[in-house]
Amino acid sequence: MTDESLSGKQWRRLAISVYLPTTLSFIGFGAVVPLLALTAHDLGATVPQAALVVALLGLGSLLGALPAGMVAQRFGERRSLVGSLIVDAACMLAAALAPNAWVLAVAVFVLGLSGAVLMIARQSFLTVFVPFRFRARALSTLGGVFRVGNLLGPLAGAAVVSAFDLRAAYWLAIGTSLAAAATSLFLPDLPEHHETTAAESTGMGAVLREHARTFLTIGLGASALMLVRASRDALLPLWAASIGLDAAQTSLIFAASSAIDLMLFYIGGSMMDRYGRRSVAVPTMLIMGACFGLLPLTASGLGLTAVAVGLGLGNGLSSGVVLTLGSDASPNVGRTHFLAGWRLTTAIGQAAGPLMISAITAAASLSVAAWSVAGVGFLGGAWLWHWADPKRMKRPSE
DSSP states (O other), X not given: OOSSOOOHHHHHHHIIIIIHHHHHHHHHHHHHGGGHHHXXXXXXXXXXXXXXXXXXXXXXXXXXXXXXXXXXXXXXXXXXHHHHHHHHHHHHHHHHTOSSHHHHHHHHHHHHHHHHHHHHHHHHXXXXXXXXXXXXXXXXXXXXXXXHHHHHHHHHHHHHHHHSOTTHHHHHHHHHHHHHHHHHTTOOOOOTTSSOHHHHHSOHHHHHHHTHHHHHTHHHHHHHHHHHHHHHHHHHHHHHHHTTOOHHHHHHHHHHHHHHHHHSHHHHHHHHHHHOTHHHHHHHHHHXXXXXXXXXXXXXXXXXXXXXXXXXXXXHHTTTHHHHHHHHHOOSSSHHHHHHHHHHHHHHHHHHHHHHHHHHHHHSOHHHHHHHHHHHHHHHHHHHHHXXXXXXXXXXXX
């Protein structure tokens, strides 16, 4: 948008055409993901095979990052969103009717691919449609919507599974994906200059080469942030088990962390818009780094809860910061290709967190793994302080 304001009517249109369908699709997604391993097991998969089925979701998202940028560039944001949500519904249908674990595995992998398109198309649309001075709030709200969907999804899934059977969660997800596709049709039109001949003729490889330095500087810092975030879900339950907490206690601790996380997304976006991206990116890295550093010192549920709440604080404030940094760095020509490269860069960091914890725990101990993640947090915070300097980051023309 060229206008530097965003009216109440425009925010309402975003709520209906962007945030509502995102919430709906993530409710369905959240209802299904916890049940993938159980579904695979019911279809005859062994425990390792069931774990592989679940892993294919993340693998599809990672491998789909660059193709997703091409799809969004070729078809535009609205058609990419609607089409991907219909593909989501088809994948859920295939999973609901899957006769064996192999069919389920293919459906899950394609679900990961379509999810990459959805993420890039949403980010690209908000980058162009929302004026720069509101960008962080818009993208942080998108991050908050992801959290809302991931909270409500498992609850909805549990309700329909209890009332019917395991496959009922997939039918719920089919309905939410189709409803999300229908509401995405109301996505506002972007400015006419958004899709240009130059953008269409710029190849993915050319865009990635031109902006390689961005990926290796600010992108590396954002990747470190994703690594630290992803480590929470791996380290907290492992440490809870190591100090003798049961599953119910661990779930309550996660709930406390998630509650704090969910309440802070808009505050973080507002801070970024008012005081710059570093005002959130750096403190959240330091907060989460400190919490992971303190984790090995906890020996009770109370101590672990305090650490978990601190991690929720850092994670909640940082909602949307990775999306915002990527949008700020994105060029006007070849934007979706750049955002695809950005997603690939940060997704590698997200995948590296649990892998790093697994490797260090196998070679040393859980405490060393926690301190290693803390080190990444502190180093990443210093890195972001340097590279997220407003003087180093261009302000895209609106």
